[in-house]
Amino acid sequence: MATLSLFGMLRRSLVHRRARSVSALVAMTVSAGVATALLTLYADLDAKLHKEFRSFGANVVITAPASAPLSADALAQVRETAGADAVAAEFAYAVATTDTGTAVVVAGTDFAAVRRLDSWWQVDAWPEASAGDVALLGQRAAQFVGNEHAVELTYAGHSVTPRGVGRIKTGGDEDSRIYMPLAAFTTWTGVGPSVIELQVPGGAASVEATMARLRQALPEMQVQPVRQLVEGESKIVDKTHSLMYGAVLLIALTVAVSVLATLSASVLERRRDFALMKALGGSQMQLMGMFLLEALVLALAGVAAGFVVGSAAAWAISEGNFHTATLPHLSVLPLVLLLNVVIAAMAALFPARVLRGLQPAALLKGE
Template identity: 45%
Template sequence: MARRGNSGMFLRMMMRAALVRKGSAMAALLAVVVAASVATAMLNIYVDMQSKLQKEFRNYGANIIIVGRDGGSLPEDALGTVDKTLAGRGTAVPFSYAVAKSANEKPVVVAGTDFARVKQLNRWWSVAVWPEKPMSALVGARAMENLSRDGAPFSLTFNGKALQISPAGTLNTGADEDSRVYLSLPDFTAWAGLQPSTIEVGANGTAAEVEAIREQLVADLPAAEVKPVRQIVEAEGRVLGKARAALLASAIVIIVTAILCVVATLTAWVMEQRKNFAIMKALGASERIITGFFAAEAAALGVVGAIAGFVVGLGVAAWIARANFQAAITPRFSVLPMVLVGSVALALISALLPIGLLRRVQPATILRGE
């Protein structure tokens, strides 16, 4: 009962103090709200941008390449092992290659692959029509000019074995793929007798998460070489790194300004209320109680400011995204705990100097008016 009564008195004192100094309380609260709003907006933009950039980079193809050692084929269970390691965190596409000869004895690179998986991994490929029938192929734009200008079936020979191929559609990438002919993996294997020698992997996640997946694949596939596609991984890291640095710098400037505002406000309030604190000490209140009272007030200020700032920050983030990127932004409620903890920490840090002043209050000196 005594503890419950003390808690009630403590809450009444906090409410009374806030009502008595409405102006100071509102000024301090506004500073915390501004800091929480900025933190919410920046975190929300960064987290949302990180998620969208990761998806965008995945559209540009693989970020991990797995090849057989010394140019050989991969183990038969390699694709299943990769799928198990990824566990839904990306897409793996097998490729097998052969250098065939056309009817006019010109060399042509022919690849066997899984078209369903390719559609998921290489969304940036410009494809007219995807192959659906047996012995139909996806032919690169440059290869099509040499093999079948009118789209008619053509013949390729590998190791003395000829294959009649019907072009289903053309492929335009502006890269080496334009010079290749792509067959379904079963058709290719039946014709060339070669197993997949390469698996291209588009792993989802941050640069650190992708590297962790790569290391796991190294451990799971000792007979293969697992290499990162540096251009994709490093480009993603650079973009996110620059964005993080810019947002962090802006947030730090505003949060430091907010801390200074809260410190100034709380210090001014302590100086105004020295006599009341002196009376509390004279009546037997310990420094621990007075410090706890003041710290609890600061923490409550941080909680209220965090909640209000979070709501405002979501609106600010949506406005920034719309005004600067012409895109909608998804509210990320996962940042609320960080904003809440940060706001309370900001308020408590700001209270350190005023608490130090409180401890130096001498009841006898203050009550004598000195």
């Protein structure tokens, strides 16, 4: 009977003071929603950020000694050492002369590998994989040739005239180069590849570990990270983590203050009711239990609504920024529940102390 009476009083309290109950419920829902969205995004954050950084190209550069080109099996060794998820491409370089007498850097490479490695390059038309007499022209390099559709190039007295099939625009050194298939380049110049650009998935720790293995496997090669990319990725990931933690903490504190104000007002408003209950034999623990139960009910209702809202928000944010959907993670639900329960308990501490100090006789007399 006491339990039924307690729940009946709880129901009446929530229903008859609807405005305050709704206000507290909205605050708890906002807390749970923001926490769910951020924790759901956080669960996939590293993978999504690393994926975004992979689109910026190589993060490790392997260079042959100045006295010799790369060995014939260097690329295979790099791929085996770096792992199946890594992407690598060889490059060979020579300075040739165009038909207008202008010197230009010509690079030989595997277009299929470069297309995977440097997906951020703006190329209007990639050559077919089987084509051997083609060239990609950087937007500035195209100004150095007389006919961009039939590019005449001369190196060490040997001439070649590949077809220009596309333009490259990167805003970097690539804009001043002409790219040819590696086999055709080596046949024309006799120059072998001297650089391997490598894209290692994962964060800075993964890149450093891969570089250590490469240095051990290829001691004669110079293995260097692309510092701006590796360090920038690490800093951005760390700062994003900190930002998300800070946002959850700030929202939790804001909601705690809001719920505290609502519950405090509710206690002050019902002081006479609580005093009457105390005068009729209600114990201090019963009064505090009812009040804490009210706060916990609001917290649980907020978690139920907030998890749905937060999961939807996480999906929309992920789809809009990373172009991949982030599905709801039930694993974040216990953390969200714990957060809301802690907020409700903290917010109820001050009003509970007020209940402890109630003097039924004085209040019922109107003092």
